[in-house]
Amino acid sequence: MAIRIGTLRHRLAIQQRSTAQDSMGGQVTIWSTLAFVWGRIQPLSGHKLMTAQAVHSEVTHEVVVRWRPDLANPQTVAAMRIMHAGRPFNIRASMNEDESNRTLTLLTAEGMNDG
Numbered sequence: 365m366a367i368r369i370g371t372l373r374h375r376l377a378i379q380q381r382s383t384a385q386d387s388m389g390g391q392v393t394i395w396s397t398l399a400f401v402w403g404r405i406q407p408l409s410g411h412k413l414m415t416a417q418a419v420h421s422e423v424t425h426e427v428v429v430r431w432r433p434d435l436a437n438p439q440t441v442a443a444m445r446i447m448h449a450g451r452p453f454n455i456r457a458s459m460n461e462d463e464s465n466r467t468l469t470l471l472t473a474e475g476m477n478d479g
Contacts, residue, residue: 367430367467372402376429377447380440395445403429405448422473423456431465441470452476 379395386392406426427446435441441458453472461467 371404372428372430374403374405374448376401376403376405376427378429378435378444379447380444395447397447398434398444399432401429401432403427403446405453423471424474425453425472427453427455427470427472429468429470431460431468435468436460436465441468446470446472 377400378398380398382394382396383391384394404427406428408424408426429435435458438458442455444455446453446455451474453470453474455470455472457471459469459471461469
């Protein structure tokens with residue numbers, strides 16, 4: 365799949381979660397930015413939404429970014445999130461389109477989670 369110029373027009377921050385101990389001895393979740401990438405955010409509708417929700421009931425958006433080696437493992441990517449214009453998108457699934465290492469399609473759910 366070739367990427368047309370201008371389709372990846374959103375600047376996205378890919379963040380990963382870590383935990384730290386606060387001054388009271390409790391655990392605090394910290395999100396650190398792994399990378400800034402250009403991508404396309406598209407709300408799911410119709411057939412795509414039904415198909416995506418069959419796997420993850422809360423999936424609301426599809427995000428397409430260029431393939432990166434640090435995003436190659438779907439299990440680690442599923443624990444990350446994307447920030448765009450102050451809006452968090454929790455990644456639920458990652459797909460390497462055609463296994464060609466050109467683009468990644470990320471199924472996401474908009475909104476905050478428990479940390």
